[in-house]
Amino acid sequence: MNTQYENYSAAAEVGAVRKRRSRLERIWIDLKKAPLSAWFGMIVVFAYMVVALFAPLIAPYGEAEVFPEANAAWSSQFIFGTDQIGRDMLSRLIYGARNTMGIALMTTLLSFLIGGSLGLIAAISRGWLDQLLSRSVDVLMAIPSLIFALMLLSIFGSTVTNLVIIIALLDSTRVFRLTRSVAVNVVVMDYVEAAKLRGEGLGWIMRKELLPNIMPPLVAEFGLRFSFVFLTIAALSFLGVGIQPPTADWGSMVRDNANLIQFAGIDFRIGLTPLLPAAAIALLTVAVNFVVDWFLHKTSGIRDEH
């Protein structure tokens, strides 16, 4: 045996060694490579968050402050005019960011809490519990969620709490499905079996072996679910069964000012007024989708390398 290849493997063997970098460096490198659409998305999301957090400081007037002139034209006093009962459009748009986004965020968090934990438990335990949960979710998903939400709201009434709970429950079915299917792929990995053979408990396996490895798809899904929930709430408010007045909310603002659109021929800017809250909704969901699209592309690319 020649000695030249005797110690080939040990430390000298080159694996797919990537340059060692700190986490911050990696994030920065990823960001530099991010496409324009992702940058656009991130900046928009950041801006929305700032507006939502500091709404009272930014808004020129109060959320429910009524001025004598209803449907006022755009002017220096009311930059986007006033609404159908004389409230400043811009201020309501700013407060709307806070209300609509806040409610959507709460709903999404709740649905992930429910769907995510049930999905993980189903994936690890398998057996009858998994069957029971999966079959129930199948049935719940057989009803379109907007229709289901409409029905439940008609019974329980349109309050913010009901809205959050109903939509979160309906949406958690989708989170459950995703979490379960991703986790099932990880559960069959040998390292999970190795942990079981070592004698590790359910808690360790969930926290240390499963969660870190299913984070990327879950994070992406969080973005998608958030924009979906956001759109559902906007649609419900637009239909008049979502967030109720006088709370400023983009969906109902579109509905309340919709008839102004027919005056676009006379004053284009007045015609634009109902589109402003709609555009605010669209801009945010488009931005979130751009970020998620890039994130998915990036994380799936890493998977290709292996």
Add this chain to the structure above:
Amino acid sequence: MDADEMNNNQSGAAAGDVLLEMRDVHIEGFSDEQWHPIIKGVDITLKRGEIMGLIGESGAGKSTLGLAAMGFARPGCRITKGTIRFDNQELTELPKKNKRELWGTRIAYVAQSAAASFNPAHRLIDQTVEAANRSQIRPVAESRSDAIDLFKALQLPSPDTIGSRYPHQVSGGQLQRVMTAMAMSPRPDLIIFDEPTTALDVTTQVEVLASMRKIVEEFHTAAIYITHDLAVVAQMADFIKVLRYGDEVEEAPTRSMLSAPQQEYTKSLWSVRDFEKPEEQGDDVVLSLDGIDAAYGKTKVLHDINISLTRGKTVAVVGESGSGKSTAARVITGLLPPGKGQVVFNGEALPRELKGRSKEQLQRIQMIYQMADTAMNPRQTVGQIIGRPLDFYLGLTGAAQEKRVLELLKMIELDESFIDRLPSELSGGQKQRICIARALAAEPEIIICDEVTSALDQIVQEGILKLLLSLQKEFGISYLFITHDIATVKAISDEIVVMFQGKVVEQGLKSEILNPPYPEYTKLLLSSVPEMDPDWLTNLLSERA
């Protein structure tokens, strides 16, 4: 129909002409946002009717080069430099349309995974004659009867009707032969075989190799035979080219290459096969499987299995896929409770299920897996992976744990810089070493090794086997070594268990099992393992006939 007659409709070019000439071929692949070289200037000259063996380890660029011989680059690859002349046409400059006229008709390709390479929606015979019909090499009506003749020549069962089946209805070995028929149907000048038998069991491999060699000889087709297995290529090729990291190492006629390899790298490839541990008889039984039956659902996979393992020794469990060898491991670890019988460890029956076993019992039996990739959590560092059993079983934390991790790293011949690497930053061999260290950390009496070397290149395999043996000597660990590879068995075992269809055929010392007299199945299995002798297949076939 006579084979020569079948060959007559081929253009009557003289044997000995140069068919394929590749000069200074460079190919790059795109990954991690940039282009990397895969092939760095390789030459190939292949005459009509000649068979070239192309061998190398994973990542050597064999498949890429084989496809380049067709003028084809996979998506994400590009041919950057060099010339590829096939029958006086320059493939690198030929328009795609003209290349398509060559592909499948004059140059055919046989892929590794037949099951994935057949279209699930079409019948086998339609796929077999597709290329021949497109090029109208013979009347469409004759293609089918010709395909059936080819099926016959390839010794496929019921050749008249097998073509009307769908891919999923036929076994892997048969599919591989149908794919050879598909390649042969338009009577190409050149066939590229890309690891065509790698996914098959040894006993099936012999049949497929024999029929492929026969048909290629009959039609005097030139071929490039790509494989990582020296013994296989020795049966097929006239001359062999060795490839490493995209460069040619050496090229020589098969016989002289086998008897006198010139380069150090080639020699090391050859010598791997010679490594063998002297057997030792053990006396102190540490683990035994007594009359085990086991089933997945209603399918019974183990029938009354008896295996025993002595302290500080290695028992190799060998068998083909579906023989139940991995299931036996699952029964020992408690993942699959047996239907009948018991697992006795140090004189005590182990609880049937994992849940019933004590920490102490779990600690004493450790496991190493085939795919080191999936056996390590990709989000944990080497230090965390090895450190966890130290904490869990031995209560070692903090500095004491780190000290022990470094000692373990030293034992597996890796230095301390590895402690904070992630699995993705390790090579295949290094990954498997970390898995060994993790098993070692628990201070076990038994380690179950499930095909631990079969995903690795041969040189790396040898390093891992030697490491396992030296650890055995030092700590007196017993190995239950599951494998399908006879060379590995020779290298590492003291005793051998042969399994077939869920039953133990025999158990005994290595010298007893590997020498006559054999039970029938053992004989078939052992005689099917290719040897580094160009005449092995020929002799075997005449022996069996």
Add this chain to the structure above:
Amino acid sequence: MSVCVSLDVWSKSLHPVLSTVLKRLGLGLITLFVVSAIIFSSISLLPGDFGEAVLGQAATEDTVAAFRKELGLDKPAVTRYFEWVGSVLRGDLGTSFSGRAASGVNRARSVVELVKPRLQNTLFLAGVTAIIAVPLALILGLAAALYRNSYFDRTVNVTTLTTIAMPEFFVAYILILFFSSLLPWFPSLANVSAETPFWERLYKISLPAITLTLVIMAHMMRMTRAAIINLLASDYIEMARLKGASRREVILKHALPNAWAPIATVIAFNLAFLVVGVVVVEVVFVYPGIGQLMVDAVTSRDIPVVQACALIFAGTYILLNLLADVIGIVSNPRLLHPR
């Protein structure tokens, strides 16, 4: 799940395709059954005082009691459920809550009477949209897959991503702003009635149909593209290329026969999506469809109408998914030609 068990026994003697299809149909039936139970039980969840809410504050105890009796609230829930299922199967969806007065005078109309013309309108709108959107989206999705990573593909990617993320009413109002307010090409109100002639009807629903088309096309194109690209990555497609098949042959002969299942899923998913999207669009354009009926009923808490609408939507949804699954089963060679 006893149905499944008995189906298992059957399936031994049947062709695998037939038994799989039957199993799937059985599952669909069970789902529909459970869904109807959920929709039905919603009425039991109503707060106790809803009788007064429907009939008004001045309702006497007698009229409230009579109303409760009419709804059958005095009987056990299981009996009521089967009575309800029975009448639904006979085409009787109950009586609307609206039109009732505290005095006991009952001018309420039957739900079927309310739903039927509305359903026809919705099916008309959805049908027109599907006829435009499905072929267009499939062709464009296929093209994007074929020429992936080209400028065409990238443009399609960004555009569809944007469209998907937009609320339907935003798309609708932009269309109204430009093609109704600024350029008076199309009407912004799609107020059709039973007497509206076909071509005028078509003209009136042009904006809602375009809105829906834009929304579901984006989804469908992305999904078609993904489904085809998934297929094109398989080994047998590379093999087809290496056998000299042209791009056309690869797609038509080798990819398409394996693509029916994913394509059917894409179409079914998007038609189901259309069913939901129709609600918002109908409200924007004041189109007298079933979506708007449901929203009105939700606002006035007219539970029988809500139930009927929910049942129709859910039924359509389940049926479409069932159809896609059946196409997937029937086009699967592994099931068609068992070992």
